[in-house]
Structures are given as C-alpha cells and as structure tokens.
Amino acid sequence: MPETYRIRVNAAEHAVTADGDTPLLYVLRNDLGLNGPKFGCGLAQCGACTAIVGTEAIRTCLFPLSAVGDAPVLTLEGLGTVDRPHPLQKAFIAEQAAQCGYCINGMVMTAKALLDRNPRPTRAEIRQALAGNLCRCGTHLRIVRAIESAAKGAAP
Amino acid sequence: MRAGSDARRSGREYSRRQFGQAAAGIVLFFSMRPGVILGQPAPARLPADLDANRRLDSWLRINPEGNIEVFTGKVELGQGNLTALAQIAAEELDVAFERVRMRPVDTTHSPDESYTAGSASIEATGSALRYAAANTRVILLETAAAKLGMAIDTLTVDDGVISSSGAANRVTYWQLALETPLARNASSDVPLKSPSKYRIVGTSAPRLDIPRSSPAAKPTCRIRACPGCCSAASYGRPVITRS
Numbered sequence: 001m002p003e004t005y006r007i008r009v010n011a012a013e014h015a016v017t018a019d020g021d022t023p024l025l026y027v028l029r030n031d032l033g034l035n036g037p038k039f040g041c042g043l044a045q046c047g048a049c050t051a052i053v054g055t056e057a058i059r060t061c062l063f064p065l066s067a068v069g070d071a072p073v074l075t076l077e078g079l080g081t082v083d084r085p086h087p088l089q090k091a092f093i094a095e096q097a098a099q100c101g102y103c104i105n106g107m108v109m110t111a112k113a114l115l116d117r118n119p120r121p122t123r124a125e126i127r128q129a130l131a132g133n134l135c136r137c138g139t140h141l142r143i144v145r146a147i148e149s150a151a152k153g154a155a156p
Numbered sequence: 157m158r159a160g161s162d163a164r165r166s167g168r169e170y171s172r173r174q175f176g177q178a179a180a181g182i183v184l185f186f187s188m189r190p191g192v193i194l195g196q197p198a199p200a201r202l203p204a205d206l207d208a209n210r211r212l213d214s215w216l217r218i219n220p221e222g223n224i225e226v227f228t229g230k231v232e233l234g235q236g237n238l239t240a241l242a243q244i245a246a247e248e249l250d251v252a253f254e255r256v257r258m259r260p261v262d263t264t265h266s267p268d269e270s271y272t273a274g275s276a277s278i279e280a281t282g283s284a285l286r287y288a289a290a291n292t293r294v295i296l297l298e299t300a301a302a303k304l305g306m307a308i309d310t311l312t313v314d315d316g317v318i319s320s321s322g323a324a325n326r327v328t329y330w331q332l333a334l335e336t337p338l339a340r341n342a343s344s345d346v347p348l349k350s351p352s353k354y355r356i357v358g359t360s361a362p363r364l365d366i367p368r369s370s371p372a373a374k375p376t377c378r379i380r381a382c383p384g385c386c387s388a389a390s391y392g393r394p395v396i397t398r399s
Contacts (some may be wrong), residue, residue: 082367093367100234109247137234 007068010078018109019020020066024058025049027065028075036076036105040134047106047116047133051075057113059061076105079112079126090110099137111147193219205229206284209267213287213338216245218296222316224249225257226285229269230277232260237277239364243298247356248289248349250313258364290346291336295377299336300327330344341379 004017009032016031028034028051037060042062044059051060052070080086085093088108098104107130114121114129121129126147135143159395161245202209209215211227216224226245232238259266293313300318301308304327310320316329351357 070372085367096363096366097234098234098363099365102234 005068007065007073009068009073010075015110016065018065020064022043022065023035023061024051024053024063024065024068025060026071028060028073034075034077037109038105039100040102042104043132045132046103046112047102050109050133051091052079052109052113055113055116057089057110074109074112076108088115088147089152091146094105095142095146095149096119097142097146099139099140103133103135103137104143107135111150113145115151121147123148169389190240195208200344202342203280203283203287205269205280206287206342209269209284210341211338211341212288212291212295212342214265214267215285216292216338218242218329218336218338219290220330222328222332223255223257224251225259226298226337227259227266227275227282227329228285228320229261230281231274232258233270234365235275235277236365237272237281239361240278241281241285242364243356243359243361244278244285245289248286249293249316249329250349252358253361286347286348287344288342289338290348291342291380294346295338295340296329296332296336299332302328345388 002017002019003017004015005020006013006015007027008014009028014032016027018027018031024079025037025039028037029039037051038048039061040046042061044062045061049059049061051056052074053060053063053068080089092098092104092108097107110130110133111126112128118125123144125145130143130147163291202210206215208361211279217227219225224390226242226246228238230237230241238258242258243253246253265286269284274291297308297311297313297318304311304318304320304323304325306320306323306325312321313329317326318328318332319326322352383391
C-alpha cells in the first residue's frame with residue numbers, strides 16, 4: 001500500500017508517496033529527478049547506485065524507502081555543482097578519473113563516506129573501501145589517486 | 157598476457173597508457189605491410205564519411221565571436237572521442253584547442269556517420285574532419301589573400317590570425333567568418349598539415365565531457381522499450397558534478 005514518507009535529501013524535505021519497499025534509488029531518480037545515482041546491477045553488487053544515508057554509503061537499488069526514516073540522504077547532487085565542486089569532485093576531474101563515468105557516482109560517494117570517517121586513509125584502506133565498487137573501463141588507478149589527493153587537500 | 161602476469165608477480169601497476177604502448181608495439185608488428193613502410197600516396201578520394209557528407213558546413217562553422225563549431229555524427233559515450241576530434245580540428249585549422257565547440261549529435265544538423273562503434277571515431281570522423289578543416293583553412297586563406305592583396309603562399313595562421321611575415325596587415329578567421337561561405341563541397345586535393353608540425357594532436361587534453369553536464373541536463377530518451385518508459389543514456393549526463 002502506498003504511504004507518504006517524509007525524507008530529507010540533500011538538505012531539502014520531500015514528501016514521497018510510494019510503497020515502503022520501493023527502492024530508494026527509484027525514489028531519488030524518478031520522483032526527485034536526482035540522476036547522479038545510477039541503476040547498475042540492481043542487486044547491490046556494483047555500487048553505481050550509491051548514496052549516503054546517515055553516515056553510511058548505501059546501495060540504494062535495494063534499500064527500501066521505509067528504511068530511510070529520519071536519516072539524511074546525500075546524493076552526488078548534494079555534494080557540489082559544476083561551478084562549486086566538492087574537493088573530491090575537483091580531484092576526480094583533475095585526475096581525469098572517468099572513462100564512461102557510469103560507476104563514478106558510486107566511487108565518489110563511497111570515497112566521501114570513507115573520508116568522513118577516516119580523513120587520512122592509506123592507499124590500502126582506499127582500495128579496501130572501494131573493493132565493492134565495480135568499474136569495467138579501467139580508471140581504477142586514477143580513482144585511487146584522486147581520493148588520495150582529495151584526502152591530502154591537494155586538489156587544485 | 158606476459159606484461160599482466162609480470163605485473164602481478166612484481167606488484168607493479170601498469171597504467172592503461174603503458175599497457176596500450178606495449179600492446180601497440182605488438183599490433184604494429186603484425187600490421188606492417190610494404191605499403192606502410194614505403195609511405196602512402198595521398199588518397200585520390202575523400203575519407204568515406206566526408207565523401208558521404210561533402211558539404212563543409214555540415215562539419216564546421218566559423219563564428220565571428222571567435223570560436224569554431226564542429227559537428228560530428230559520432231556520439232560521446234565516455235571514450236573521449238569529442239575531445240580528440242576537437243584536437244584534430246584545432247590542429248588542422250591552426251587555432252587554440254579552447255576555440256573549438258563540439259556539438260553533440262542531433263539528427264537535424266549532424267553529418268550522417270552511421271554507427272558510433274568499432275573504435276572508428278578517430279579513424280572515420282578524424283580523417284573526415286581533418287580534410288574538412290584543411291579545406292576550410294584554404295578557403296579562409298584565399299579570402300584573406302584577396303583582402304590583403306598578398307599571395308596565398310606567403311600567409312601563415314596563428315590561432316586564427318592570418319598574417320604575412322614582414323607585413324603589418326592581418327585579418328582573422330573571425331573577421332572573415334561571415335564572408336566565407338562554407339556551403340561548398342570538400343576536395344581531396346588540399347594540403348594537409350604535416351604531423352611533424354603538430355602541437356595539439358598527440359598531446360593529452362583534458363576531457364571536455366568529464367566535468368560538465370549541460371545546463372539543461374534533462375535526460376534524453378534514446379531508446380523506448382514501451383510507451384512512456386525510458387531506458388536510456390542522456391546527453392550531458394552528470395558524471396562527477398551536476399549543475
């Protein structure tokens with residue numbers, strides 16, 4: 001049965017009427033028009049759909065709307081804009097860390113959650129944090145470098 | 157295979173570029189034919205995509221504001237082809253890379269270049285664009301020569317400024333934009349810039365599509381599986397940032 005849920009996304013309140021088991025990803029993309037998060041595998045295995053719920057990087061393709069509760073949701077759109085990019089986004093651009101770009105939302109958001117809880121991760125910790133984010137193009141090394149540079153505050 | 161297993165053994169990381177360079181050596185070895193070694197004569201025919209879309213203004217537009225619009229039938233889907241094509245156009249026209257505006261594919265005005273597939277954008281579009289740009293450059297130089305009263309072979313171009321060494325007179329592409337008709341067919345008999353003079357092609361340019369999403373980044377539905385449903389990539393897709 002559809003119910004109305006009040007969720008807080010990128011610091012804005014939204015009322016969404018949907019079944020409670022609707023994946024958060026569908027709400028973000030279809031109801032709120034936030035297309036940063038991508039539908040990849042739909043099985044929480046690739047990471048393209050990642051957003052931050054509370055403090056955790058979450059696979060929104062399987063995360064039910066009813067589980068959001070009061071936790072604030074942050075998507076790629078809430079991180080920065082073209083004119084005012086977040087330091088992580090700046091670093092990804094400086095490193096040219098994308099080929100097709102489909103996985104990059106998940107890479108950036110997973111890195112954001114990592115840096116929030118561990119501002120100075122080692123390379124091994126970065127790799128560990130991103131181990132579940134799949135990229136088929138092959139910009140892995142650039143992605144790791146971008147996160148290292150953002151963590152150092154070295155992005156231009 | 158060998159490079160990969162060595163890398164795994166030694167723990168060394170190979171970048172895509174290093175891997176590509178190693179692989180290119182192998183490919184080159186197998187593709188060496190006498191024709192390649194002895195040099196290729198200039199083609200009597202236009203590159204296929206230009207032959208199919210001969211009008212220069214279906215590829216290029218010079219704007220008085222100081223930029224050049226380039227049209228292609230190939231889609232940017234993350235391979236970076238638009239960036240490389242902008243480099244090719246800028247190189248052959250002798251203008252700065254930043255002056256080139258790549259227009260995304262639109263069937264109302266883009267040249268019909270069939271599929272974007274088979275790693276063919278640079279080979280097919282790049283060669284077509286190179287000839288189209290070389291033709292355009294000659295037309296601009298002819299117009300400039302008449303205007304300045306100088307012989308065409310004395311003229312040089314630097315970022316769209318046409319001048320002759322020792323002479324004060326000069327004219328720019330942008331001044332000539334409105335009086336240079338590109339509603340003409342391309343010719344294969346046109347001088348091409350020697351690769352030994354390249355300054356832009358062969359360098360690594362930042363990808364045009366990485367930081368940006370178009371301001372009106374409404375997802376564009378390309379494939380409709382059923383009425384009203386949409387499974388599609390979008391123009392100006394938000395990749396790293398979104399306005």
